[in-house]
Amino acid sequence: MSAPVPNRPLRLGMVGGGSGAFIGAVHRIAARLDGEYTLIAGALSSTPEKSRASGEALGLSRVYDDYLAMAKAEARRKDGIEAVAIVTPNHMHAGPAIEFLKRGIHVICDKPLTATMAEAKKLAAAAAKADALFVLTHNYTGYPMIRQARAMVAAGEIGRVRLVQVEYVQDWLTEAAEKSGSKQAEWRTDPERSGAGGATGDIGTHAYNLACFVSGLTAEALAADLSIFVPGRALDDNAHVLLRFEGGARGMLWASQVAPGNENGLRLRVYGDKGGLEWAQEDPNYLWFTPFGEPRRRITRNGAGARPEAGRMSRIPPGHPEGYLEGFSNIYAEAARAIRAHQAGEKVPEGVLYPTLADGLAGMRFVEACVQSSRRNAGWVTL
Amino acid sequence: MSAPVPNRPLRLGMVGGGSGAFIGAVHRIAARLDGEYTLIAGALSSTPEKSRASGEALGLSRVYDDYLAMAKAEARRKDGIEAVAIVTPNHMHAGPAIEFLKRGIHVICDKPLTATMAEAKKLAAAAAKADALFVLTHNYTGYPMIRQARAMVAAGEIGRVRLVQVEYVQDWLTEAAEKSGSKQAEWRTDPERSGAGGATGDIGTHAYNLACFVSGLTAEALAADLSIFVPGRALDDNAHVLLRFEGGARGMLWASQVAPGNENGLRLRVYGDKGGLEWAQEDPNYLWFTPFGEPRRRITRNGAGARPEAGRMSRIPPGHPEGYLEGFSNIYAEAARAIRAHQAGEKVPEGVLYPTLADGLAGMRFVEACVQSSRRNAGWVTL
Amino acid sequence: MSAPVPNRPLRLGMVGGGSGAFIGAVHRIAARLDGEYTLIAGALSSTPEKSRASGEALGLSRVYDDYLAMAKAEARRKDGIEAVAIVTPNHMHAGPAIEFLKRGIHVICDKPLTATMAEAKKLAAAAAKADALFVLTHNYTGYPMIRQARAMVAAGEIGRVRLVQVEYVQDWLTEAAEKSGSKQAEWRTDPERSGAGGATGDIGTHAYNLACFVSGLTAEALAADLSIFVPGRALDDNAHVLLRFEGGARGMLWASQVAPGNENGLRLRVYGDKGGLEWAQEDPNYLWFTPFGEPRRRITRNGAGARPEAGRMSRIPPGHPEGYLEGFSNIYAEAARAIRAHQAGEKVPEGVLYPTLADGLAGMRFVEACVQSSRRNAGWVTL
Amino acid sequence: MSAPVPNRPLRLGMVGGGSGAFIGAVHRIAARLDGEYTLIAGALSSTPEKSRASGEALGLSRVYDDYLAMAKAEARRKDGIEAVAIVTPNHMHAGPAIEFLKRGIHVICDKPLTATMAEAKKLAAAAAKADALFVLTHNYTGYPMIRQARAMVAAGEIGRVRLVQVEYVQDWLTEAAEKSGSKQAEWRTDPERSGAGGATGDIGTHAYNLACFVSGLTAEALAADLSIFVPGRALDDNAHVLLRFEGGARGMLWASQVAPGNENGLRLRVYGDKGGLEWAQEDPNYLWFTPFGEPRRRITRNGAGARPEAGRMSRIPPGHPEGYLEGFSNIYAEAARAIRAHQAGEKVPEGVLYPTLADGLAGMRFVEACVQSSRRNAGWVTL
Structure with a gap:
């Protein structure tokens, strides 16, 4: 089961995630669940007032008016935050991420990477120069049985992969x-805040990331037929995509x-x-x-047939279900292991896995390619 | 539940379905299950000897060396067969079907319609002139809950259809x-006997037929990425297809x-x-x-929420499962109702539904379009 | 898969099963499905008029006013029925069964055996003297995967059985x-026609039979808490039963x-x-x-891991579901094998299995013991 | 969804739960997940050395050699713990619980209540006199859909309850x-540490508690057939129990x-x-x-059809699974709400529900009655 809880939680800050936000609360639980982080600072909302109110409600030690003030102040403190969670809408990822990274503060950022490819590239350049880690919360890769699946594919248990079906x-x-007051719906259907992809960016990137993570394959090309079914919507709400992977697999x-x-x-279904x-x-x-x-076999989390790669992501015996929050926490725990190694001047320990900037760029390219392909009537676009 | 068993079973012949064949036995059970048919004549195999041996094993009254002899002889008899089941490989559908149709003997033919579009058109022309019915055994449309689904869509219970996902x-x-002795595998992977489609023709046509049957929609275009994964195989063993339907639905x-x-x-999944x-x-x-x-609801065959369209296809109370053979029999029973109406000089009774030549032609066009599209790198092909 | 269809169907008669009955139609399909029987004679209802009307609707060759007339007449004919299906309410099983058995006509009888233990013993005595087989349609033992389960237990694949949980x-x-017009409900809740058991007799006997069939164990004692939840009902509509089996297993x-x-x-769940x-x-x-x-494994009918005991009860490939009617037909097919062996003066072929009078008596004893135990406040009753 | 996170976590201590223990880690996560508690003190093991090592590994501020020292010292401190989690084997519940309760420190105790009824009564007496709450972690009552079920039964949605089936x-x-080194197995099969019940006490009490919690009914009598299947074991490893509830329901x-x-x-299955x-x-x-x-309906956590009683126990949208740890945390969160109300001199807020001493006593009586009944050959024992 999971490693012993470390002595000292990492000091964490948060950008976004004020009251009413959904994903901020998830990140907070994920950071807390294994005792790996303690949230102490935040710039939680778009206005100083809201940020302050949210910070107080959360009992944070230090609340800032905006992320830049926070990055500057925390970087100067001896007891400043060691990592920051960025949980704003997509168009507000790159700005804060760059500011924290360049000050050596590790970044744990929600997906997709950014709203635009231009921002993504700027962020990638900043990250390449920074002495800090960038972790993207493609949280589904934290599920124990996804780790199990990846390990089984890598070990050749299904042979050479032919088919990857994901939805x-x-x-x-x-x-x-x-149009009826859902804040979540508002920004996720707004190109200004979400970027060029609707369903494609919001959930398609998760599916794409998972398909590549488990199969161990890189997609080479795609053909996408994007649709907008709800009148008046600006971004796709449905995406049908054909995939071709290196080595001949298709999906x-x-x-x-x-x-x-x-x-x-x-x-996710993968066939070899x-x-x-x-x-x-x-x-x-x-x-x-x-x-x-x-015969078909049911392998359970921590049960018979489970591999160490799954077991280390699991906290309790099989038959006691773990869920979304535990999987999300696993990404935070992996990040903590990597951050602690970084702090100790060591390499990331073998087996520690978390989604990186490369995954984020691949996701951005996926969205971009889907949009391009769809504009060309679902013609193939090289990835 | 199902209609009362009729007084007199229809006299049935069979072409193909000799020993070792899979689908012939299925047709025989389907014909027998509701007591609607009695099998009395057959030309069951490719050689007179085998045909005779199979016919004897089945206890048939009249065994013929070949289908032509059978068609001629039965058409002359007062007690000749009223319908014939054609259960040969695809390339052997059109020949016998035409001979029986032109002699006024109703044809119940396995799918896909034929091996080639040329044959399909010849058969269609013959059928158009004939005073006999042509029934194609897209048997999955005989499942009660498929009838239920179709009726619910038609009644507007899911609104305007947007998405049709089928596999x-x-x-x-x-x-x-x-290559290891499976006769089923041999002819189904052989272009001479199967036609241009592998998985596409063998099972893709079923999926396509079902999608259209339930959604009530006509597909307008498709883009197909066909694959052959097993080395040395001549026909596709995997098909990835994008669909566009009339009225804007996609699949x-x-x-x-x-x-x-x-x-x-x-x-099958259909969303409106x-x-x-x-x-x-x-x-x-x-x-x-x-x-x-x-909340999601589970409607059961003959149970709460089931419509008459499902109930009339069902024989026993809910919770007692019916399966593939019952669904197949439903097609035979529907055909019997249509044949009896035809014999009585009446119209097919309202609500009686069976797959027709039009469905067969649509299936052939589906296979042809898949192959065309795939050759053009999954470009769109109008249906 | 299933054995080749025999040349000549056995001549079958039916007692009960007139229009409106549920189980009569099931028996007819089960008899017909594999082509092992042809139904030619019947005494289908309680009055001559109804019997005649039902017989005509079914297209029977010979319709009788009552079962005694039928037994006498058919026994005299050269082309008389070889077997009779008895599908009347429970209190009408023993009478006809005895009349047919004593005339050498094989009996296929619906369960439970009779309405009373006295009748059951009389029937058993008659059967012991008769030169004819008695088959009880505990149809669930005809399901292929039940045969698989029984064979696996017998082969020691779950070790020594400890627990048998059935519902x-x-x-x-x-x-x-x-009280609202359901004929099925009327006789099944009527002690005169059903006997001493309500749910106990109607479905409890099935569960009990299946538990013993699969586990291979004999129950030694039971303690039963029977309830009548619906006011005014005379027979139990719920039964809670503890079981103790030979050798220490419990259930x-x-x-x-x-x-x-x-x-x-x-x-059914069986643990060793x-x-x-x-x-x-x-x-x-x-x-x-x-x-x-x-890990838990899913063995499918006719699929990987299926044993010959399951395969011989199965008609079509795995993934194409077979259901209740096929399982019921398997009992009829097993009966046909036994009858043909009897006609040939041979022993029942190895592996042929069907529920017998002994199973029927055990079921009657089960009901009797449940009622006794419940009257004694769920005290143990030896079986 | 869940209430806003409070400003200040409650100070928590722990008795038991040293390295190697399973349930201690679960309690720690449950306490932490919603940010309601911070674990600061502990007496974690049976020896001072082990306790100290475990405490250090967990980064606790204050580690004690034994629970008595801890109770005394913490009660004296201004910043002493406000609640203590007791996660020792059953025979070690009553002792520490009494010491903390009498010093006004709230107790959150693992189930079953104690090892013996005598201890249970002593504990009950102490609790009655104490100015502190006693919370028993029958954690399954914290699952949102269990709250939903209870609320639906209470609202009459299934009518008058007739049947309660639980396993x-x-x-x-x-x-x-x-015998092969499992510490968990050792103490759970040891009457000295577990009490008179094996499976009965360890998991039967959970099942019994859940059945009563959801049905809203009190059991009046039971008849139990306990078994020991593994040779050499001293406590039951299987329990078959009949239940009679007030008002006539059975289970x-x-x-x-x-x-x-x-x-x-x-x-759990409940029928009305x-x-x-x-x-x-x-x-x-x-x-x-x-x-x-x-038709059967699937109500999902936080989804369509979910009631407020379920929603307040849920953190994330439907389709994102929550599991065992979240349910366990819900008990901790409910306890926190009650403790905060107690601290404020207020009544426990309406709707806040947690298992109490009464539940613990009922569970002890359940185990005792099972053992009594089984000794009397499954005779009825009044509860």
């Missing part, structure tokens, strides 16, 4: 929620926010010439494995 | 079974015979602006229905 | 359906007809010191097998 | 793990630790005269609800 299906934008990716009856239906793997986020404690010609 | 996934051709179709862990994973429907052939007695914003 | 749960008697049996949301929830098996009738094509300390 | 099934004691409870293939199979509810701990985000005569 992330929701229904919450079936109607124009952005399909479906991302939708308009499929009634689906909540967070992220589902010797076996197949199937996993669903809504039922994450199981991985279904079929060696070709044998 | 038919198998694993039995993961390795080169056609994805995945047909595969190389996905380990999947047996007959035919799964008011709700969603999900169904899986391996668990066919349930239809999952979600009115947008309400 | 058969319905909801159709949640309200007083017997629980739950039979209910008042559990809303359950249709035909027959579920080396592994466990789980099966559910509503999803009958799978058997879940866990060797202790290994 | 808690594991397999980890299928072999004699207590079955099955607790087993020797059923291969089951991890933590806690499953108007509907039914089903829930399984391994898939805890769903509650299945069937109004009699309507």
Whole structure:
């Protein structure tokens, strides 16, 4: 099971995540769950007043009016934050990330990387120069059975990969929620704040990241048919994508926010010439494995057949379900291990895995390519 | 539940379906299950000797050396067969179908329609002139909950259809079974006998047919990425297809015979602006229905929420599963109703539904378009 | 897969099963499905008029006013029926069964054996003297994966059996359906026609039979807490039963007809010191097998891991579901094999299995013991 | 969703939970997850050395040699702990609980209440006199959909309750793990440390508690057939129990630790005269609800159909699974709400629910009655 809790939690700050935000609360729980971080500082909202109110509600020691003030002040303190969580809408990722990175403060940033490819490149350049880590919360890679699946593919248990089928299906934008007061819907359907991708950026990037993470493959080209089903919407709410991977594997990716009856239906299936793997986020404690010609097997988190790569991401015995927050926490815990190694002047320990800037850039390229392809009537675009 | 068993079974003949064949036995059970047919004549194999041996094993009254002899002789008899089941490989559908049709003997033919579009057109022309019915066994449309789904869509219960996601996934051709003695694999991977489509023709046509049957929509264009994963194979064993329907709905179709862990994973999901429907052939007695914003509901065959369109296809109470053979029999029963109406000089009774030549031609066009599109690097092809 | 269809169907008669009856139609399909029987004679209803009308609707060659007339007449004919299906309410089993058996006509009788133990013993005595077989349609033992389970237990794959948990749960008697015109509900809640057991007799006997069939164990004692939840009902509509088996295994049996949301929830779980098996009738094509300390495996009908004992009960490839009617037909097919052997003066072929009078007597004793135990406040009753 | 995080975490101590313990780590995460507590003091092991080592590994501010020293010292401090978590084996619950309670320190104690009824009564007497709360971690009552189920029953959505079927099934004691070095197995199968119940006490109490919590009913009598299947074991590893509730409802409870293939199979089904509810701990985000005569509905945590009673126990949107740790945390969060109210001199806020001493006593009585009944050959014992 999980490693012993460390003696001293890392000092964490947060940009965004004021009251009313959804993902900020998730990051706070994820940071806290394993005792790896203690949240002490924040610039939580777009206005100083709101930021202050939110900071007080959270009992933070130090609340700032804006992220720049926070980056400057914290960098000067001996007991300043060691890492910052950036949980703003997409267009507000690059700015703060660059400011903290250049001051040596590690960044844990929500996905997708940025709103635009231009910002993404600027951020990448800043990160390359910085003496600090950049961690992107493609949180689904923190699920134990996803680690299990990746390890099984890498070990050749399904043979050479031929097919990667992935989907992330929701229904919450079936109607124009952005016009009836949902803040979440507002910014996620707004190109200014979200970027060029709608469902593509918001959930398609997760699906794409997961497909590559588990299969161990790089996609070479895609053909995308994006749709806007809800009248008046500016960004895609459904994406149908064909994928071609290096080495000849092929895949399909479906991302939708308009499929009634689906909540967070992220589902991955990978097939090779010797076996197949199937996993669903809504039922994450199981991985279904079929060696070709044998009965299907249900491998459980921490149960029989689970590998160390899954076990180290798990806290409790099998049959006691862990979920979304635990998977998210695993990314925070992996980040903590990497940060502690960095602080000690050591390499990231073997087996520690977290999504990086490279993953973020790949996600941005995925969105960009989807949009390009769709404009060209679903013609192939090289990745 | 099902209509009262009629007094007199229809006299049925069979072309193909000799010993060793899979689908012939299925047709025989389907014809027998509801007591609607009695099998009395056959030309069951490619050689007179085998045909005779198979006919004797089945206890047929009249066994013929070949289908032409059978068509001629039966047409002359007062007690000749009233319908014939054609269960040969694809390239042997058109020949016998034309001979029986032109002699006024109703034809119940396995899918896909033919091996080539040229044959399909010849058959269509013959059928148009004939005083006999042509029934294609797209048997999955006989499942009660598929009828339920179609009726619900037609009644507007999911609103305007936006998305149609369909897949038919198998694993039995993961390795080169056609080289290790499987007769089924041999002809199904042989362009001479199967036609231009591999997985596309064998199971993709079923998926395509089902998607159109339930959604009530016509597909206007497709883009297909066909693959051959098993070295040495001449026909696609995996098909990734994007679909565009009339009125703006879009879809994805995945047909595969190389996905380990999947047996007959035919799964259909249809989403509209008011709700969603999900169904899986391996668990066919349930239809999952979600009115947008309400909890998901499980409608059972003959149970609460089931419509008359489903009930009339069902024989026993809910909770007692019916399966593939019952669904197949439903097509035979629908055909019997149509044949009896034809014999009585009446119109096909309202509500009686069976796949026709038009469905067969649409399937042939689907295969042809998939192959064309794939050759053009998954460019769109109008249907 | 299933054996070749025989040349000549056996001539079958039917007692009961006139229009409106549920189980009669099931028996007819089961007899017909594999082509093993042809139904030619019947005494289908309680009055000559109804019997005649039902017989005509079914297109029977010979319709009788009552079962005695039928037994006498058919026994005299050269082309008389070789077997008779008895599908009347429980109190009408013993009478006809005895008349046919004593004339050498094989009997296929619906369960439970009779309405009273006195009748059961009389029937047993008659059967012991008769030169004809008695087959009881505990149809669930005809499911392929039940045969698989039994064979696995017998082969020691779960070790020494410790626990047998079985339940058969319905909801159709949640309200007083017997007072609102349901004929099924009327006789099944009527002690005159059903006997001393309500849910106990109607579905509890199935559950009990299945538990013993699969585990290979004999129950030695039971303690039962029977309830009548619907006011005015004379027979139990819920049964809670503790079981003790020979050799120390223990079990629980739950039979209910008042559990809303359950249709035909027959579920069996058997655990030994080396592994466990789980099966559910509503999803009958799978058997879940866990060797202790290994991942759970899903064995499919005719798929990987299926044994010959399951394969011979199966008609089509895995992934194409077979259901209740196929399982019922398997009992008819097993009976046909036994009858043909009897006709040839041979022993029943090895591996052919069907529920017998002994099973029927055990079921009667189960009901009797449940009632006794419940009257004694759930004290133990030896079986 | 969940209430805003409070400004100041409560100061928490821990008794037991040193390295190697399972449930201690769970309590620590549960205390931490919502930011309601900060763990600062502990007496973590049976020896001062081990206690100190464990305390250091956890980074505690104050580590004590034993619980008495801790109770005395903390009670004297101004910044002493406000609550203590007791996570020792059962026989070590009463001692520390009494010491902390009598000093006004709130107690959060693992279940079952104690090892013996005598201890339980002593503890109850102490609690009655104390100015501090006693919270028992029957953690499964913290699952959102269990709250939903309880609220639905209370609101009459399934009508008058007739049946309560509950089971808690594991397999980890299928072999004699207590003889091969499992500390968990050792104390849980040891009457000195566990008390009179094996599976009965360890998991049966959870099942019993849940059944009563959701149904809102009090059990009046039980009949239990306890078994020891593994040779040499002193306590039951399987329990079959019949239940009778006030008002005429009846139930079955099955607790087993020797059923291969089951991890933590806690499953509850409650049926009334108007509907039914089903829930399984391994898939805890769903509650299945069937109004009699309507299709089964899947209510999801925080999704359509979820009530406020479930929503307030939930942190994230539906489709993102929460699990065991979140449910456990909910008990800690409820306790925090009660403690804060107590500190403010207020009543526990309406809707705040946590398992109390009364639940603990009921569980002890359940174990005692099971043992009594089993000794009397499963005779009824009044509760």
